[in-house]
Amino acid sequence: MHFITEIIQPLCQCYQEQGQEQELIQYLKKCFNDYPNLYLMLTIANYLQRINNEQTAIDFIAEQVNNDQSLRNLSKLINLYLSTAHNSAAEKLNMLQAIIQQLSAGKPAYCCSHCGFTAPILYWNCPGCHHWSSARPLQKNIGGG
Incomplete structure (x- = not known):
């Protein structure tokens, strides 16, 4: 399970070609419960956003941020909020996002x-x-x- 991130793209492609995205999400959530890591979390969120809706993805990531409050999780949550933010809120979120990216780079x-x-x-x-x-x-x- 340590190298799930190395096979996740071809695995997702196989599920997609079979039209089994819901089953993919369930499998990824099981993997995430067994071996939580950022890449799995983001993959799950992307599929939740695409298949269900943006709010489902936001709720999933917000739950993970509450469980493990890291900069990268917060960064992804900000990205999802940015897609619905307007004017000064979007400007502030962009500034916060830039700071988080600088802190977590490299x-x-x-x-x-x-x-x-x-x-x-x-x-x-x-x-x-x-x-x-x-x-x-x-x-x-x-x-x-």
């Missing part, structure tokens, strides 16, 4: 369990110690930091 996504080498992409062979299959996702929780 964080590594993977860490070698052998030597501690961190990288933003998955290396099957660690560039630091050259061990195979030692990289693990850093996002143990939803926000990853």
